[in-house]
Amino acid sequence: MSEGSFVTPFAERFGLRVPVVQAPMAGATTPELVAAVSNSGGLGTLAGAALSPEKIASDVAAIRALTDRPFGVNLFVLQPAAPDDATVRRALEAIDPVRADLGLPPGRPLERYAPDFRAQLEALIESRVPVVSFTFGLLSREDVARLQANGQYVIGTATHVAEGVAWRDAGADAIAAQGSEAGAHRGTFIGSFEEALVGTMALVPQLVDATGLPVLAAGGIMDGRGIVAALALGAQAAVMGTAFLTSRESAIPQAWKDRLRSISDTSTSVTYAITGRHARGIRNPLMQRLSEAPQKIAPYPVQNALTQELRQTAGRAQNGDYLSLWSGQGAPLGRSRREDFGAAELMAQLDDEWRAASAGIAAFVAGFKR
Structure with missing residues (x-):
């Protein structure tokens, strides 16, 4: 294991010092945000779903100019409209x-109502992005195998157990467990969305047990306490999106950032x-x-x-x-961060927080045993 990496197999594979994956967020993620997270010991992810193949290629090149660390790109699995x-x-x-x-x-x-998914997929293959993730649908076994033969790590999104099993059977390397607390689009592709509103705490351990694959916990995680909770449930990293929306590198309008800093848990x-x-x-x-x-x-x-x-x-x-x-349901927890923070600053805080929370739990358990 490399010095400073965390002990889960997923974190070790990608040399993560902080077990955090920055969630892909269309309209928010920039090459600067992705690179800042990866350079700070996490795994940055570009939201590629709304981008043309040419834009995906240029953004990937921009990320590579800013970091030599692993990063990912996410696509929506869509049929032509x-x-x-x-x-x-x-x-x-x-x-x-x-x-x-x-x-x-x-x-x-x-x-045209959306970029051509097959053309986007070809752009990902050509760019040899280290990590590729998918939402809204299921890739064929042939597509998964083709990506893996190209040296790419494949993550599928699941909102309930049947979707996780489907991704496992398609050959995916890992599962992103999208709990009902998560902001933005639901990734449900089997059954109705109403039946797939499973909370992160309930979803993660069930997917761990059902699939045997590395599971990444997404939904409601905003600080180090949430990271430790996800790891305790069996996740190998926490996926955090809303926490990064108000960062300096986020491309969303200031009006959106202002709303995020003023909402309540029921907003x-x-x-x-x-x-x-x-x-x-x-x-x-x-x-x-x-x-x-x-x-x-x-x-x-x-x-x-x-x-x-x-x-x-x-x-x-x-x-x-x-x-x-x-926005995810955990957004009000972000008010403790200063305004106009950088993604690297947030990553440093998360690193301190999750390690402190882990140490606190370890001390509690040791005291309980005595």
């Missing part, structure tokens, strides 16, 4: 009044109104208004693409009422 005219028309009937409030003209059907809801796929975020007028006509919401990625321009406009105007304010 070909919505009928009626689906798009109904969605725009609900979206256009919101667009008008922001001074935008009525929306129109788009030529988030799971909605599919904004993107057409269930996601956890801070309640605001955008979520509320689009939820009023559920029959008009188009499936992901169509709804996501149709609301993108208005959300980007709101972001430029620092109008938090019309942003998709993705």
Whole structure:
């Protein structure tokens, strides 16, 4: 084992000093954020789902210019979207009044609603990114084997046990256990999302037992106490997203960062109104208004693409009422961090916190035994 690495096999494999994986967050992760986390002893991850193959390649090159440490890229497993005219028309009937409030003209059907997943996958293979993770679906055994033959470590996302077993059977190297506390899109691909809202504390040990694979705990983890709790449940690292959203390297608008620092534990809801796929975020007028006509919401990625321009406009105007304010339930715990912190600073704090928490538990157990 290399000096300073942690003892789980996953952490040892990637030389992690801090058992933390920075979660991929579309619109938030930048090459600077990914590299800062990896350089600080964790595993940074680029959110590649919304990026063209060319942008994935350029961002990977930018990360490699900033770090020689391992890092990952995440993709959404999606089939090509070909919505009928009626689906798009109904969605725009609900979206256009919101667009008008922001001074935008009525929306129109788009030529493309999401990047081509197969082309994105080829970009990952060509770039030989050390770690590749996937959400929203399941890769074939052939695709998993191809990635692994290329020297790439494959992580699949599971929100319940059946999904973890499916990823195991497909040959994945590890499972990201997405608890119901997690912010942003739910990764559920087997059954309904309502039946897959399993909390992190319940999900992690069940996936450990059912799959026998390294499990990474995601959802509600914001500090060193959460990291230690995840490890105690059998996870080999903690996946942290919301904790990094307010960092200096995060690309989200300041209005979003401000909301994250002022919410309570009951401020988030799971909605599919904004993107057409269930996601956890801070309640605001955008979520509320689009939820009023559920029959008009188009499936992901169509709804996501149709609301993108208005959300980007709101972001430029620092109008938090019309942003998709993705956030996990643990966000209020982030208020203890100073404003405008850097990702490396956060990683150093997490390193101190989880080691102190581990030592405290060890001392308690020793005292209890006496």
